[in-house]
Amino acid sequence: MATTPVEHPSTTSTFPTRQKPLPYAFVNGRRTPLSSILPPLVFGTATFNHQYNTDPFALDTTGLVTSALTHGIRAFDTSPYYGPSEQLLGDALATSFVRETFPRNSYMILTKVGRIGGQEFDYSKEWVRQSVGRSLERLHTEYLDLVYCHDVEFVSPAEVLEAVRELRRIRDEEGTVRYIGISGYPIDVLGDMAELILRETGEPLDAVQSYANFTLQNQTLAGPRGVHRLRNAGVDVVPNASILGMGLLRREGVPVGALGDFHPAPSTLRKAVRNASDFCDAYGERIEVMAIRFALETWISAGALCGSQGDPASGVPWKHESNQDVGGSKLGVSVIGVSRASELExxxxxWRSILDGLEGGKETAVQAGRWYRAWEWSRNRRKAVQILAEGVQEVLDDGFGYAWASPDPGYVNTKKKDKKVPQESDAQWLTPAASPQAVPVRDLTEIAEERSLPMR
Known part of the structure; x- marks a missing residue:
């Protein structure tokens, strides 16, 4: 059963019984544009994986998902490639508390197809069908809101086309998929694929998700090769994922989980980031704090060209906020990833502070009973973050804008012919029975010492 969320002192309303559905419709062959309903803040569950954590089953994923929902998050991103992520997310969304309070139509599930392992990909229509079916089962849902072709740079353009066409067939004939996109790392490959799909099929992609390309270290996604090119290819939404550069932008360095040091950043870039971290320390800031605030706040405007007018998460427990409350314009979509309750909080x-600084934020803060100077605080904080971000850019020097190779030179797809979707018993990860019991979400009073970190 889901961990019962704690009603924080800032909460002004009682617990609602059921949340309202997202305004999705499919009428006369036309569906609501993704950019009208996708929330600008998406909860990414790549952290529910052995790359980032020694044992994902030891995380309180149920508590995290429940707490995210109560704070207003209404979209979750996962993938079969993320180890047990789909299973853990699906189980968290299937608890009685979540089902009774947050109906399936009140939030969105985003997942992927095509990537099986580190060196194994299968974009065939047969595999796409099996993968979608397995995701539906793992996530305990009758439909998937958005399905990406995962890391398209590892396969040929013809394979990407085959997978996209099969996803669209499933969308049109079976209705278990609503929107379709691609994801990957190299900016130019994403642009090439988006243009190819539009040219060959006459229909643009609903979404192209890029990761680690709009951060303190690399901001290529905001330029002409990124969001502008994708918009010209008809792409509706461009979510920005991995705002810490797959964990590169952290004082303690890249995350090392059960799979060891997987990060592709070379030693020279790691050293440059360490120097940048020392620079931030000298001004009383942690580099990860700077990185999170900079990416979320700047992408709201930089990514607005392919952004969304979906309702943002309010950041306040049990407080709904609409897009109109923060100005009514499109907001760039970002994906966040956390492993623990304190990180989410x-x-x-x-995020709440960022929203306070948007158009209409001053009035919204007052109406919600927050500090009347929250808007002013947010605007001043933005200036400070921008100044330090420019300093980090100077310290990174040649490391700023650096992009590692993906795939590595000499990569060979190890896809096996006639491979079938593995059964859960074949999965190469720890089982819940082999893991410590999950720790419930704690009350904020229990993490007072952790909140001494200046996050806002």
Whole structure:
């Protein structure tokens, strides 16, 4: 059963019984544009994986998902490639508390197809069908809101086309998929694929998700090769994922989980980031705090060209906020990833502060009973973050804008012919029975010492 969320002192309303559905419709062959309903803040569950954590089953994923929902998050991103992520997310969304309070039509599930392992990909229509079916089962849902072709740079353009066409067939004939996109790392490959799909099929992609390309270290996604090119290819939404550069932008360095040091950043870039971290320390800031605030706040405007007017997460427990409350314009969509309750709480504090600084934020803060100077605080904080971000850019020097190779030179797809979707018993990860019991979400009073970190 889901961990019962704690009603924080800032909460002004009682617990609602059921949340309202997202305004999705499919009428006369036309569906609501993704950019009208996708929330600008998406909860990414790549952290529910052995790359980032020694044992994902030891995380309180049920508590995290429940707390995210109560704070207003209404979209979750996952993938079969993320180890047990789909299973853990699906189980969290299937608890009685979540089902009774947050109906399936009140939030969105985003997942992927095509990537099986580190060196194994299968974009065939047969595999796409099996993968979608397995995701539906794992996530305990009758439909998937958005399905990406995962890391398209590892396969040929013809394979990407085959997978996209099969996803669209499933969308049109079976209705278990609503929107279709691609994801990957190299900016130019994403642009090439988006243009190819539009040219060959006459229909643009609903979404192209890029990761680690709009951060303190690399901001290529905001330029002509990124969001502008994708918009010209008809792409509706461009979510920005991995705002910490797959964990590169952290004082303690890249995350090392059960799979060891997987990060592709070379030693020279890691050293440059360490120097940048020392620079931030000298001004009383942690580099990850700077990175989170900078990416979320700047992408709201930089990514607006392919952004969304979906309702943002309010960041305040049990407080709904509409897009109109923060100005009514499109907001760039970002994907966040956390592993623990304290990380989620701090991230939501940052997000709330960012929203306070948007158009209409001053009035919204007052109406919600927050500090009447929250808007002013947010605007001043933005200036400070921008100044330090420019300093980080100077310290990174040649490391700023650096992009690692993906795939590595000499990569060979190890896809096996006639491969079938593995059964859960074949999965190469720890089982819940082999893991410590999950720790419930704690009350904020229990993490007071952790909140001394200046996150806002």
């Amino acid at each position: 701090k991230t939501m504090l940052v």
